[in-house]
Amino acid sequence: MKVVTCVAPVNIAVIKYWGKRDEELILPINDSISASLSTDIMCAKTTIMASPLFKENKFWLNGKEQTFDSPRLSNCIKAIRARCDGALPQFTWNISICSENNFPTAAGLASSAAGYACLVYALAQLYEIKGEISDIARLGSGSACRSIYGGWVQWHKGDLPTGADSIATQIAPADHWPEMRIIVLVVNDCRKKYSSTSGMKKTTETSTLIQHRAKNVVDQRIKTITKAILNKDFESFAETTMKDSNQMHAICMDTFPPCVYMNDTSHAIVNLVHSYNEYRKGQKVAYTFDAGPNACIYLLQSEVEQFISVVNYVFPQLAGVEYYRGLSLPNKQLDQKIV
Numbered sequence: 275m276k277v278v279t280c281v282a283p284v285n286i287a288v289i290k291y292w293g294k295r296d297e298e299l300i301l302p303i304n305d306s307i308s309a310s311l312s313t314d315i316m317c318a319k320t321t322i323m324a325s326p327l328f329k330e331n332k333f334w335l336n337g338k339e340q341t342f343d344s345p346r347l348s349n350c351i352k353a354i355r356a357r358c359d360g361a362l363p364q365f366t367w368n369i370s371i372c373s374e375n376n377f378p379t380a381a382g383l384a385s386s387a388a389g390y391a392c393l394v395y396a397l398a399q400l401y402e403i404k405g406e407i408s409d410i411a412r413l414g415s416g417s418a419c420r421s422i423y424g425g426w427v428q429w430h431k432g433d434l435p436t437g438a439d440s441i442a443t444q445i446a447p448a449d450h451w452p453e454m455r456i457i458v459l460v461v462n463d464c465r466k467k468y469s470s471t472s473g474m475k476k477t478t479e480t481s482t483l484i485q486h487r488a489k490n491v492v493d494q495r496i497k498t499i500t501k502a503i504l505n506k507d508f509e510s511f512a513e514t515t516m517k518d519s520n521q522m523h524a525i526c527m528d529t530f531p532p533c534v535y536m537n538d539t540s541h542a543i544v545n546l547v548h549s550y551n552e553y554r555k556g557q558k559v560a561y562t563f564d565a566g567p568n569a570c571i572y573l574l575q576s577e578v579e580q581f582i583s584v585v586n587y588v589f590p591q592l593a594g595v596e597y598y599r600g601l602s603l604p605n606k607q608l609d610q611k612i613v
């Protein structure tokens with residue numbers, strides 16, 4: 275019997291991935307950039323057991339048994355096993371996978387990213403695989419390739435039809451910008467109406483705005499935000515982050531029928547951030563929304579106390595905002611996270 279347990283971080287994109295050019299290989303239309311969050315507060319934790327005595331393969335997620343035959347799980351397992359030494363005894367054993375997220379699943383808080391990064395990393399430990407695995411995590415969920423690394427991470431869309439160059443790389447390490455913080459304002463922790471996968475598929479099929487984004491917008495934003503991160507220029511970072519979140523949700527509205535992920539509370543948070551920045555005479559706080567109503571707020575430590583007191587005042591007893599989680603950024607390398 276062999277047992278491995280790993281934890282992996284969620285990552286919150288500042289330049290968004292939204293739209294695939296290949297559904298099967300999960301190849302994106304554009305590059306994206308994110309920060310991996312500290313695993314102290316939000317993470318996926320996955321244990322994999324392999325034994326010659328197991329009669330079949332099993333998979334549990336958050337205590338509920340799931341099918342083992344989903345195409346994404348099968349693709350990850352196939353790709354990992356293709357890189358493994360077939361002479362290892364565990365190569366022929368059945369496995370049991372047990373994973374839990376300590377935060378809402380499928381609510382637009384990157385559970386698929388943390389979940390598949392953790393699964394693929396744990397499989398790599400089980401089968402003793404060294405080297406690049408972000409391309410395999412990508413087969414589980416696109417955003418998962420970025421959670422393989424800590425710090426600030428870029429997912430390169432790649433050019434090869436095989437997807438071999440569609441991998442994640444770290445653009446700055448975990449301790450590069452130690453003053454950076456994220457606060458997650460949880461507006462609604464229910465499962466979203468349409469998954470990221472189905473939402474972005476509809477977008478690719480019906481939106482014309484997405485072509486403008488891919489052709490004329492993203493490449494420049496990737497350059498601008500990389501420079502902002504490397505120079506620790508918060509003003510430029512914040513403006514680019516907010517504009518990119520707004521563009522992703524504009525494209526969701528341009529999808530037919532529209533994919534509405536943000537709600538009234540989300541829009542109230544957007545207004546609050548802009549009023550706050552106007553009052554503070556600069557871009558001191560940045561919001562970004564994934565495919566859900568929950569706000570991720572990037573800000574520097576020096577701004578945290580004042581911003582939280584304003585949130586508490588505007589949303590008394592956290593009305594509309596169910597709770598918040600303050601996160602220090604960024605997390606360490608994933609390979610230090612084996613527990």
Ligand code: ADP
Pocket residue numbers: 318319335373374375378379380381382383384385386387388389390393415468469470471564565566
């Ligand atoms: P989110 O915004 O939370 O990433 P998605 O719609 O992208 O939501 O993906 C949610 C799906 O990701 C879940 O329905 C499940 O299939 C998968 N997932 C979430 N957490 C895990 C996990 N820990 N291990 C494996 N798969 C997971």
Ligand code: DP6
Pocket residue numbers: 286287289290291292300306384386387414415416417418470471472563564565
């Ligand atoms: C809005 O990676 O969840 O969070 O590749 O189909 O699994 P699939 O989608 P997923 O999409 C994430 C979209 C996003 C933006 C981002 O993380 O870049």
Ligand code: CO
Pocket residue numbers: 384385386387415417470
């Ligand atoms: Co996801």
